[in-house]
Amino acid sequence: MKFCDDCGSMMKANDDVWVCGSCGAEEERNAAEETGMSVTDGQDETEVVDVSDVDDTQVAPTTEVHCPKCGNDRASYEMKQIRAADESETRFFTCTECEHKWREDDH
Structure with a gap:
């Protein structure tokens, strides 16, 4: 390579x-x-998708959740494993109205 x-x-x-x-x-x-070097032949070309001009809120899934800053009832979210593998994922929210960010952990 x-x-x-x-x-x-x-x-x-x-x-x-x-x-x-x-x-x-x-x-x-x-x-x-x-x-x-390893050689690979016959693999299909992959298409490059340019998402540099796309806002995260246009791509991320949304859910009904209360924003603690403005009271809006919709936010985009993503889930990440930030603790040990045997613990649940942490949910990160971004308000679709004011773009306030917060996280929610399971305890």
């Missing part, structure tokens, strides 16, 4: 050169350097 020196993305072999799928940078292939 080869990574682009310019942007850090994974490069793909194209005949005698490595080509970056993100920025288009090219680099000559070196057979001696590639002896320890």
Whole structure:
């Protein structure tokens, strides 16, 4: 596996050169350097989805919950495992109205 020196993305072999799928940078292939690399052939190309201009509240699921700051009854949420694996996940909420953030733990 080869990574682009310019942007850090994974490069793909194209005949005698490595080509970056993100920025288009090219680099000559070196057979001696590639002896320890794994090669995969025939994999489908994956489509890159640009979500840089998308607000998290447009993507995240929402639920009915009371915002402690403005009283709104809707918030987007995500769940993360921040404690031990045998403990429940922590829910993080963001109010859809005032964007206040809070968390809820099970005790």
